Amino acid sequence: MDKNFKIFDIILFHGETDLLKLRVQEFQGTVEKFIIIPMSDDLIQTLSKIVFTDEVIISETFENATKLYDELLEIMKKHYSTFDDLMFISKENELPNFNQIDKINEELIYRNLYLNHTPFYWNCDYVSRKNEKGSFVTNFSKFLRNNNILKGFWRNQENNVKSNIKRLNNGWKFNNFHSPKENEIFARENLLPDINYDLVNTYKLVDRPINLEIPKNIGILAYNKIGRDYMKKHLFLVESGNSVNLNEINKLYDTVSIIEFSDNVNEVIAENIGESVYKSILHLPTQVLYDEKSLKEFQEDYKKNEIKKIIETVFPQDQDSIRIIYKGFDDIVGLWENFKNQTLSEIINPS
Secondary structure: OOOOOOEEEEEEEOOOHHHHHHHHHHHEOOEOEEEEEEOOOHHHHHHHOOOOOOOEEEOOOOOOHHHHHHHHHHHHHHHOOOOOOEEEEEEOOEEOOHHHHHHHHHHHOOOOEEEEEEEEEOOOOEEEOOOEEEEEEEEHHHHHHOOOHHHHHHHHHHHOOOOOOEEEEEEEEEEOOOOOOOOOOEOOOOOOEOOOOOOOOEEEOOOOOOOOOOOOOHHHOOOOOOOOOOOOEEEEEEOOOOOOOHHHHHHHOOEEEEEEEEOOOOOEEEEEEEOOEEEEEEEOOOOOOOOOOOHHHHHHHHHHHHHHHHHHHHOOOOOOEEEEEEOOOEEEEEEHHHHOOOOHHHOOOOO
16 A cells, blocks of 8 residues: 555454454554554553554544644644545444555545444444444544534534534444353344344345455454244245234244335335234336246246345344245245255255
8 A cells, every 4th residue: 555644543442352353453563653542541550461563653532623633733743744644433342444545645635524334233243334423533634623523423423413524434333242241131032242233235145245344353253142042933935915814823933024026216114013013015117127038037036046135134043933924825845944045945945
């Protein structure tokens, strides 16, 4: 990476030491200085137990935005190279992707930036399609000219204020990557850590897409198996009409998912319509998108393969029983372990 500016990574430390270590190891050689801000007094002792390199500066405990600005200003004056030096401010679990630094620097010519990070949950096992706001990016010149810049950043963080600052999709946000504590609350149904996540947009990664980049040192984080050992039974009714008595069939399954198709592009994913009963209306393309098939054949295969997207919304484990009733006729039953790597159009009513 050829550049005539330095990168300063300012980390608001809340106690996730594993993620802090990952961040420092990941960005060594790219970042000029890591400036760690302990967000409470007790975290100073936590940081004292970690052996850091010379690139790491530990600042005083955070008190307010004004005091933090003064501290950062003094640090930057000692270490900056040019007024174009970049400053990233984020929590330890919000990692920028410095492989895209040229694009970030280009946008900073016009304005400050917020980075929208791809959220990962629970050991990179789950990822969300919906990016979350994370790192704030500015340069030393803008920082120097605006002594209220951190006050604006803090108002935005605490109150989720809508801002006109440019947002750029970049980097990663890691949620619940710590080792589970003895008293940690787990969701009863799925035995997943009880944090806020979006059921509709969060899905389990079976095979990570080649183009889904993650930090190269992610393997240094401890892996904590998340899940359950007992079996759950999931029923999926695909275009099966209204003849099913949901009140009765719901007693036999842990979840019931109704799947329909429409040419409306506004999909409805896993809408809760009863106790453990969900309804999805998926978009059905009106033209052939792949393969040399007739429109009717393509649509039939498309419907069958889209079922997997809905199966993932109930977070199935390998031992779970999956039953698919397709159009009221084809009745497919098996374990998710056997279905998850198969193409459903080759299983349901094969030609």
